Amino acid sequence: MNRIPLRVSLACLLLTCTSTLPTVVGAQEPASTAQQHPLDPLTAAEIDAAAGILSAAPQFPEGALFATLVLKEPPKPDVLAYKLGAPTVRQAFAVILDRKRGRTFEAVVDLGASRIVSWTEISGVQGVVLEAEYETLVGVVKADARWQNAMRQRGINDLDQVQIDYWAVGEVAPRYQRRRLLRAVSYFKGGSTNFYGRPIEGVGVLVDMVAEKVIEFVDTGAVPLPPASQEFDEKSTGTRTAPKALTIAQPDGPSFTISGQEIRWQKWRFRYTMHPREGLVLQMVGYEDAGKLRPILYRASISEMAVPYGDPDRNWRWRSAFDVGEYGMGRLASPIEQNTDAPPNATLFGVTFAGDNGRAYVLPRAVGIYERDGGMLWKHYESYSKTNESRRARQLVIFFIATIGNYDYAINWIFHQDGVLELDAALTGIMLPKGVRDKSANGHAAGPTSGHLVSPSVVAPHHQHFFNFRLDFDVDGPANSVTEMNTRAMPPGPGNPSLNGMIMEERTLTTEAVAQRRMNMASARTWTVVNRSMRNSLGHHTSYIVVPGINSIPYVAPASQVRRRAGFINQHFWATRYREDEVYAAGAYPNQSLGGDGLPRWVANKESLANEDVVVWYTMGVTHIPRPEEWPVMPVTHVGFKMIPGGFFSRNPALDVPK
Numbered sequence: 001m002n003r004i005p006l007r008v009s010l011a012c013l014l015l016t017c018t019s020t021l022p023t024v025v026g027a028q029e030p031a032s033t034a035q036q037h038p039l040d041p042l043t044a045a046e047i048d049a050a051a052g053i054l055s056a057a058p059q060f061p062e063g064a065l066f067a068t069l070v071l072k073e074p075p076k077p078d079v080l081a082y083k084l085g086a087p088t089v090r091q092a093f094a095v096i097l098d099r100k101r102g103r104t105f106e107a108v109v110d111l112g113a114s115r116i117v118s119w120t121e122i123s124g125v126q127g128v129v130l131e132a133e134y135e136t137l138v139g140v141v142k143a144d145a146r147w148q149n150a151m152r153q154r155g156i157n158d159l160d161q162v163q164i165d166y167w168a169v170g171e172v173a174p175r176y177q178r179r180r181l182l183r184a185v186s187y188f189k190g191g192s193t194n195f196y197g198r199p200i201e202g203v204g205v206l207v208d209m210v211a212e213k214v215i216e217f218v219d220t221g222a223v224p225l226p227p228a229s230q231e232f233d234e235k236s237t238g239t240r241t242a243p244k245a246l247t248i249a250q251p252d253g254p255s256f257t258i259s260g261q262e263i264r265w266q267k268w269r270f271r272y273t274m275h276p277r278e279g280l281v282l283q284m285v286g287y288e289d290a291g292k293l294r295p296i297l298y299r300a301s302i303s304e305m306a307v308p309y310g311d312p313d314r315n316w317r318w319r320s321a322f323d324v325g326e327y328g329m330g331r332l333a334s335p336i337e338q339n340t341d342a343p344p345n346a347t348l349f350g351v352t353f354a355g356d357n358g359r360a361y362v363l364p365r366a367v368g369i370y371e372r373d374g375g376m377l378w379k380h381y382e383s384y385s386k387t388n389e390s391r392r393a394r395q396l397v398i399f400f401i402a403t404i405g406n407y408d409y410a411i412n413w414i415f416h417q418d419g420v421l422e423l424d425a426a427l428t429g430i431m432l433p434k435g436v437r438d439k440s441a442n443g444h445a446a447g448p449t450s451g452h453l454v455s456p457s458v459v460a461p462h463h464q465h466f467f468n469f470r471l472d473f474d475v476d477g478p479a480n481s482v483t484e485m486n487t488r489a490m491p492p493g494p495g496n497p498s499l500n501g502m503i504m505e506e507r508t509l510t511t512e513a514v515a516q517r518r519m520n521m522a523s524a525r526t527w528t529v530v531n532r533s534m535r536n537s538l539g540h541h542t543s544y545i546v547v548p549g550i551n552s553i554p555y556v557a558p559a560s561q562v563r564r565r566a567g568f569i570n571q572h573f574w575a576t577r578y579r580e581d582e583v584y585a586a587g588a589y590p591n592q593s594l595g596g597d598g599l600p601r602w603v604a605n606k607e608s609l610a611n612e613d614v615v616v617w618y619t620m621g622v623t624h625i626p627r628p629e630e631w632p633v634m635p636v637t638h639v640g641f642k643m644i645p646g647g648f649f650s651r652n653p654a655l656d657v658p659k
């Protein structure tokens with residue numbers, strides 16, 4: 001978790017650097033031609049102004065850090081009622097960490113009035129792990145005599161050769177819960193780029209970041225370092241014969257238009273923003289139909305992740321990363337590389353974030369948008385007349401890539417011409433390695449294992465990745481209901497004499513309490529968000545259907561701390577009534593939480609979901625049983641889901657796509 005985000009000064013990015021990269025657009029500043037919208041992210045000037053107002057306030061603790069400094073999104077009704085050109089209310093929301101006392105504050109600043117609107121201490125919580133804390137952690141660990149001794153016992157005398165990786169605490173003993181904590185995991189760097197290939201196994205360090213002291217030190221015994229052959233740059237791997245050129249070119253430019261944060265493409269219209277915690281957020285997603293813009297989603301983003309590891313070892317059992325709430329997926333966006341991460345026709349955007357010190361900086365190439373070939377869109381070959389009607393599909397992809405320590409996650413939102421919106425998460429990077437004494441341990445063990453040998457002396461423990469997406473649907477408006485569709489065989493009887501009958505039963509999930517559902521392959525289960533006051537020309541209520549893709553159920557026990565903290569992984573589908581402050585599936589402060597916050601708490605009041613502003617939360621999981629073919633770097637694994645129109649249109653909406 002020790003990546004330091006690449007930063008570029010505003011001046012460089014806006015004035016000189018971009019001039020040589022025509023497809024790289026500058027910071028996430030609204031283009032001068034676009035009018036400001038209430039959902040536009042804070043500009044660099046607004047970030048600096050908000051940080052200035054807060055740090056000048058008498059209550060601002062000396063040396064405090066900005067764990068968060070973002071636009072406070074105006075209330076949803078105000079945004080929906082907003083008329084272009086009207087003045088916008090600009091407020092900033094900040095989470096402030098008093099490092100010296102370990103206290104956390106939330107503040108709201110009115111930028112128009114240059115004043116603090118609210119300042120509240122939130123007791124007993126810990127915000128995201130901050131970049132500024134990393135240096136402190138390394139200093140504390142490397143100065144600890146027990147750690148130094150453990151390195152020497154392993155034959156490591158040059159401590160500069162050791163790379164410290166930082167981790168949120170994962171599992172926390174309740175007696176430590178009120179302290180601000182970080183864990184350190186040690187790797188042997190040597191001359192390697194991939195230090196993850198050489199874990200210094202057996203050493204566990206827990207640090208109190210306020211006292212700046214190691215409060216727990218574990219050494220379960222030395223394990224030999226894996227050999228130094230874990231590199232995967234071209235020089236190390238060698239290269240095969242390259243395939244012949246395949247040209248991706250759009251000589252007439254892209255088919256999408258960008259105005260400020262708004263993007264229009266093939267009847268789709270939406271806004272995007274990058275949030276330091278959630279990463280890419282889609283806002284006000286709609287589809288132009290017969291001259292009208294029909295709303296589908298007000299806001300969609302990843303709301304939380306949990307990656308529990310399944311190894312009960314003393315130094316592994318606490319490992320479970322909440323990549324959104326503990327680290328901030330947007331903040332950890334890595335710069336997209338053209339031609340590899342993104343095709344050559346991609347447009348890349350930098351985004352403006354606030355640093356720990358409150359100062360604005362630009363994260364270059366953080367968001368990418370491009371069109372790609374989508375295979376066949378639809379076709380029929382008429383065999384008698386030998387006529388072919390066929391259309392080629394085009395897709396629009398908007399994405400970012402978060403690099404969180406060893407793992408790289410690309411979150412791709414894919415717009416299709418037939419009204420489908422797809423989410424594709426791409427998992428790559430380096431599996432978390434465990435050094436083992438026995439070179440072949442777990443490699444071909446006969447019994448059950450909690451990890452697989454992926455390289456000599458390196459085991460990758462089994463683990464799961466759970467993602468939760470918050471999908472604030474507004475299907476033809478905010479008042480929606482939720483249903484579940486289950487298909488089954490029709491019972492035998494006079495109405496089903498050939499036993500071929502099948503029926504789909506749709507039932508309304510009337511309250512938050514009953515809208516906690518798991519997938520069911522036996523009934524081909526899907527869920528819909530339906531507008532009961534709108535019908536298509538056939539009489540169907542207009543709806544969007546949530547179609548699951550690959551998924552998993554959790555194996556960490558329900559009583560485990562990680563499972564209590566990540567209650568959102570208990571179900572694949574949740575629905576809640578819209579609340580402005582219900583944004584993160586494991587609660588606003590999952591770091592060091594003891595559990596109980598987030599979705600399970602919000603649904604406990606069993607609010608009605610009939611004709612309400614409904615928010616859907618979809619959890620998808622990957623059970624990762626490592627393979628040698630995933631070492632030293634993983635080929636991309638895809639996992640996703642779709643939102644498809646269900647009676648939203650009256651016929652195939654892509655009929656009008658030209659040949």
Ligand SMILES: [Cu+2]
Pocket residue numbers: 431463465624
């Ligand atoms: Cu994995």
